[in-house]
Amino acid sequence: MNVLVLIKQVPDTTDVRIDRETNTLIREGVPSIINPFDTYAIEEGLRLRESAGGGTVTVMSMGPPQVEGALREALALGVDDAILLSDRAFAGSDTWATSYTLAAGIRKRGEFDVVLCGKQAIDGDTAQVGPGVAKLLGIPQVAYVRKLTLDGKRCIAERMMEDGSDVLGVPLPALFTVVKEINEPRLPSLKGKMKAKKAEITVWGVSDLEVDDSEIGLDGSPTRVKTIFAPELRTNGIVFQGEVDETVPLLVKELVPILKTEI
Amino acid sequence: MSSIEVLEERCVGCELCIKACLYDAIEMRDGIAVIKDNCTLCGACVEPCKFDAIILRQEKREAVELSDYRGVWVVAEQRAGVLHDVSFELLGKGRELAEELSVELSAVLLGSGVEDLAPQLIARGADRVYVVDEPELEHFLDEPYSNVVAELIGRHSPEIVLTGATSMGRSLIPRVAVQVKTGLTADCTGLAIDDKERLLLQTRPAFGGNIMATIICPDFRPQMATVRHKVMSALDADPSRKGEIVREKMDAVLLESKVEYIEFVKDLTQTINIADADIIVSGGRGLGGPENFHLVEELAEAMGGAVGASRAAVDAGWVPYSHQVGQTGKTVQPKLYIACGISGAVQHLAGMQSSKTIVAINKDPDAPIFHAATYGIVGDLFDVLPALTKSLKAEL
Ligand SMILES: Cc1cc2nc3c(=O)[nH]c(=O)nc-3n(C[C@H](O)[C@H](O)[C@H](O)COP(=O)(O)OP(=O)(O)OC[C@H]3O[C@@H](n4cnc5c(N)ncnc54)[C@H](O)[C@@H]3O)c2cc1C
Ligand SMILES: Cc1cc2nc3c(=O)[nH]c(=O)nc-3n(C[C@H](O)[C@H](O)[C@H](O)COP(=O)(O)OP(=O)(O)OC[C@H]3O[C@@H](n4cnc5c(N)ncnc54)[C@H](O)[C@@H]3O)c2cc1C
Numbered sequence: 102m103n104v105l106v107l108i109k110q111v112p113d114t115t116d117v118r119i120d121r122e123t124n125t126l127i128r129e130g131v132p133s134i135i136n137p138f139d140t141y142a143i144e145e146g147l148r149l150r151e152s153a154g155g156g157t158v159t160v161m162s163m164g165p166p167q168v169e170g171a172l173r174e175a176l177a178l179g180v181d182d183a184i185l186l187s188d189r190a191f192a193g194s195d196t197w198a199t200s201y202t203l204a205a206g207i208r209k210r211g212e213f214d215v216v217l218c219g220k221q222a223i224d225g226d227t228a229q230v231g232p233g234v235a236k237l238l239g240i241p242q243v244a245y246v247r248k249l250t251l252d253g254k255r256c257i258a259e260r261m262m263e264d265g266s267d268v269l270g271v272p273l274p275a276l277f278t279v280v281k282e283i284n285e286p287r288l289p290s291l292k293g294k295m296k297a298k299k300a301e302i303t304v305w306g307v308s309d310l311e312v313d314d315s316e317i318g319l320d321g322s323p324t325r326v327k328t329i330f331a332p333e334l335r336t337n338g339i340v341f342q343g344e345v346d347e348t349v350p351l352l353v354k355e356l357v358p359i360l361k362t363e364i
Numbered sequence: 365m366s367s368i369e370v371l372e373e374r375c376v377g378c379e380l381c382i383k384a385c386l387y388d389a390i391e392m393r394d395g396i397a398v399i400k401d402n403c404t405l406c407g408a409c410v411e412p413c414k415f416d417a418i419i420l421r422q423e424k425r426e427a428v429e430l431s432d433y434r435g436v437w438v439v440a441e442q443r444a445g446v447l448h449d450v451s452f453e454l455l456g457k458g459r460e461l462a463e464e465l466s467v468e469l470s471a472v473l474l475g476s477g478v479e480d481l482a483p484q485l486i487a488r489g490a491d492r493v494y495v496v497d498e499p500e501l502e503h504f505l506d507e508p509y510s511n512v513v514a515e516l517i518g519r520h521s522p523e524i525v526l527t528g529a530t531s532m533g534r535s536l537i538p539r540v541a542v543q544v545k546t547g548l549t550a551d552c553t554g555l556a557i558d559d560k561e562r563l564l565l566q567t568r569p570a571f572g573g574n575i576m577a578t579i580i581c582p583d584f585r586p587q588m589a590t591v592r593h594k595v596m597s598a599l600d601a602d603p604s605r606k607g608e609i610v611r612e613k614m615d616a617v618l619l620e621s622k623v624e625y626i627e628f629v630k631d632l633t634q635t636i637n638i639a640d641a642d643i644i645v646s647g648g649r650g651l652g653g654p655e656n657f658h659l660v661e662e663l664a665e666a667m668g669g670a671v672g673a674s675r676a677a678v679d680a681g682w683v684p685y686s687h688q689v690g691q692t693g694k695t696v697q698p699k700l701y702i703a704c705g706i707s708g709a710v711q712h713l714a715g716m717q718s719s720k721t722i723v724a725i726n727k728d729p730d731a732p733i734f735h736a737a738t739y740g741i742v743g744d745l746f747d748v749l750p751a752l753t754k755s756l757k758a759e760l
């Protein structure tokens with residue numbers, strides 16, 4: 102069982118705050134972490150290897166050189182090897198170009214049975230890369246997987262929908278994106294950490310991959326970010342202060358028309 | 365290759381760009397901004413620079429023949445023969461966009477034995493419904509569904525394609541976008557037309573709701589976007605509206621699926637999905653304990669609303685996880701959201717700040733929740749909630 106796990110390094114958005122004076126993000130001191138959903142993908146990869154009784158788990162990421170840190174964290178958890186796709190030419194990739202580059206990396210890596218992704222990245226928040234990679238590799242996909250079991254040559258996947266789960270039989274190779282209900286990620290062992298420190302990380306740039314220059318990075322991205330701004334504050338909010346017998350009637354006066362007309 | 369550059373003679377070292385950068389990719393060296401190699405070329409720093417010292421150079425590229433693409437499409441979603449409300453909401457918005465562009469609005473309907481649903485889509489604003497009714501499409505499977513939508517786009521060349529940001533939409537449509545090679549914007553909360561350029565301006569939250577970005581797709585067609593449930597407004601159903609129903613045939617290979625649909629397992633623990641509620645009353649740590657949650661439930665009941673909670677209340681075991689609102693819980697967008705004893709942490713705001721009207725009840729006048737609120741009461745919830753429930757019951 103050869104598993105590839107795609108991981109993204111992201112700023113810990115839970116630590117990101119907005120400076121209301123300047124309406125900008127306060128990024129100072131915000132640590133970079135492995136996208137939280139990807140930690141479940143790593144764990145699922147390790148479990149698949151265990152239940153298949155052997156094989157390899159490889160993590161792959163596209164990003165700047167500092168992503169090496171995230172890859173070493175994954176190695177400390179027991180992942181066999183790590184590949185970083187890094188090149189200035191990849192900068193500015195939207196989900197199309199990201200999927201294209203990752204698919205090229207996976208092809209170069211060689212044979213695989215399963216590709217695992219997180220449900221979505223907490224910065225870009227699109228959930229589009231997994232399905233995009235699957236299409237470019239020409240393999241089936243199942244998104245929002247909450248349970249994955251090996252069943253001979255195929256996997257049984259439970260896909261989380263709004264009203265319940267679809268149970269699907271999936272022949273391999275296939276790509277799955279996972280939700281956090283799927284497992285409880287393990288912690289790194291001391292031995293794992295030592296090994297990760299010394300491990301060799303493979304780095305591939307544009308010239309190592311079979312890619313078309315016009316399909317990568319900003320140039321290969323159909324979408325363009327036109328503007329970025331802080332969400333509007335309701336500065337005109339009305340706050341009632343005082344005794345309950347004053348404030349509650351004032352609020353009720355505002356709410357009743359809303360309840361009667363809009364809902 | 366596209367690139368970004370700081371014009372050293374213009375940079376005054378004011379650091380505005382550093383504040384604007386989402387990725388901590390700019391630093392000051394000798395009083396001049398230097399772009400580091402983790403820059404993603406997103407351009408967030410270009411406009412904030414008051415001295416025009418940052419230039420993002422984008423390579424010119426061949427655009428597809430844009431005028432070959434006309435019309436606005438909505439990919440309708442049905443599960444077990446029932447249309448999802450988000451499809452009606454998208455038709456409401458699609459109608460607006462189509463009129464602005466002076467083109468037709470079409471819906472795409474996939475499934476098995478679903479043709480009867482087409483008139484509902486016309487009643488909600490569609491001029492035309494493309495129906496692909498095949499036994500292979502009985503259940504949602506990514507491969508045949510995406511093949512069919514991509515094939516239809518190829519046949520009819522719409523300029524805009526909208527899909528609900530549901531589990532199904534978000535799984536299916538990225539596959540389609542890759543197949544037809546075009547851009548896709550996720551989870552939009554705003555859609556507008558730039559009529560000079562005839563472009564769809566797609567506005568969406570990112571970074572857990574901390575920032576908003578407007579995304580465009582200038583050189584490829586169709587322009588594709590997903591939109592969350594309850595963001596747009598549906599038109600009232602008008603059964604007298606006229607529209608055309610077009611049956612489309614598909615080659616058998618397009619309907620093949622390697623994945624086999626085994627069964628559907630209904631989730632019984634989630635009897636109500638708070639994401640569907642029009643009114644939500646949420647409680648937080650300020651309630652002090654599970655024995656006080658009835659105050660929240662009673663207020664919700666008085667208005668016919670659902671009960672939500674902050675993570676603090678869920679983690680303490682006062683309320684089941686299915687009620688949690690926020691970054692790691694549900695994203696909700698009700699018409700009315702009332703937060704009781706919730707401080708308003710960004711992770712909570714990320715899940716509810718696009719609600720239409722937000723009411724905050726908190727004893728701390730400096731609680732951040734008041735920044736997000738349309739109305740607020742500063743006071744002790746143990747006094748405010750019973751009084752509010754009583755007086756709303758009397759009024760409604
Ligand atoms: C504010 C903002 C808004 C944006 N909006 C859009 C948009 O609407 N449409 C669009 O096409 N692009 C958009 N982008 C660009 C997008 O963020 C990048 O393309 C990003 O590289 C991938 O998208 P994501 O973060 O949404 O990942 P997702 O698609 O949410 O990631 C899903 C999974 O894919 C894998 N994965 C994702 N990226 C990588 C990677 N670099 N290396 C390895 N595995 C990875 C991980 O397993 C991850 O869990 C936006 C960027 C910004 C800054
Ligand atoms: C990775 C991560 C993900 C997270 N995801 C979520 C999420 O999905 N959803 C979420 O909600 N949180 C989430 N959090 C947690 C979040 O940061 C906050 O800790 C949490 O929202 C706080 O809940 P609270 O507002 O109920 O409690 P507190 O912050 O403790 O606020 C309680 C409030 O009640 C008020 N109060 C107290 N007594 C009274 C009274 N008698 N009358 C009136 N007001 C009173 C206080 O003034 C205070 O403002 C997440 C955090 C992390 C790190």
